[in-house]
C-alpha cells in the first residue's frame with residue numbers, strides 16, 4: 001500500500017474549489033438573509049458520507065497538525081461514533097450522531113473540514129455526468145426562509161456542477177488517472193479517522209516498474 005500525499009499544487013487547487021464554493025454559499029445565503037446564527041440544530045450530527053481520497057488526505061493534513069494525544073482522543077471518539085452508527089444502521093435508521101471532530105458545538109478542524117460541511121445549508125443543484133440534475137433544497141431552516149419569502153424553489157441556489165467537476169478531475173489526477181481501478185471511497189469522517197491517512201494498493205504496473213528498476 002502507498003499513502004496518498006497531496007502536493008502543494010493539489011492543496012492549492014482543492015482550497016480554491018472550497019473557496020469558490022464558499023463564495024457561492026455566501027452569495028446565496030446573503031440573498032436569502034440566511035445564517036446558522038441562533039439555530040437550535042447542529043448539522044454536524046448529520047450522517048454525511050465523503051467520496052474522495054483527496055479530501056480524506058486533506059483532512060489528515062489537519063489531524064497531523066494536532067498533538068498526538070489529541071489525535072488519539074479523536075480516534076477514541078471516532079470509534080464510539082462508529083459503534084453508535086452501526087447500531088442505528090442495524091435498526092434500519094439513518095444515524096444522527098455528533099461528528100467526532102465537533103467539540104462544544106464547534107468544529108475542531110474548521111480549516112480542514114470537508115466539502116459537504118462547507119456546502120450544507122442553502123439550496124443547490126448539481127448535474128451528474130449522465131445528465132441527471134440533482135436538487136438539494138437546503139436545511140429545514142433555509143427551506144422555511146424560502147417558503148416565507150415566497151421565492152420560487154431553486155431560483156436562488158448554488159450551482160455546484162463546475163466545481164464538483166474540478167474536484168473529480170483533481171481526484172483523477174491525484175490517482176494517476178486510475179481512479180476506476182481503485183476501491184471507491186464512501187465513508188464518514190469517523191471512518192477516515194479510524195482508518196488513518198488514505199493509502200491505496202500499488203497497481204501491478206507500478207510494481208513491475210519497481211522490479212525493473214531494482215534489476216538495473
Ligand code: SF4
Nearest residue numbers: 036039043121139141
Ligand atoms: S445549516 Fe441549517 S439546520 Fe444546520 S445549523 Fe445551519 S441553520 Fe441550522
Ligand code: SF4
Nearest residue numbers: 044099101102107117
Ligand atoms: S468536520 Fe467539522 S464541520 Fe464537518 S461535520 Fe465534523 S465537526 Fe462538523
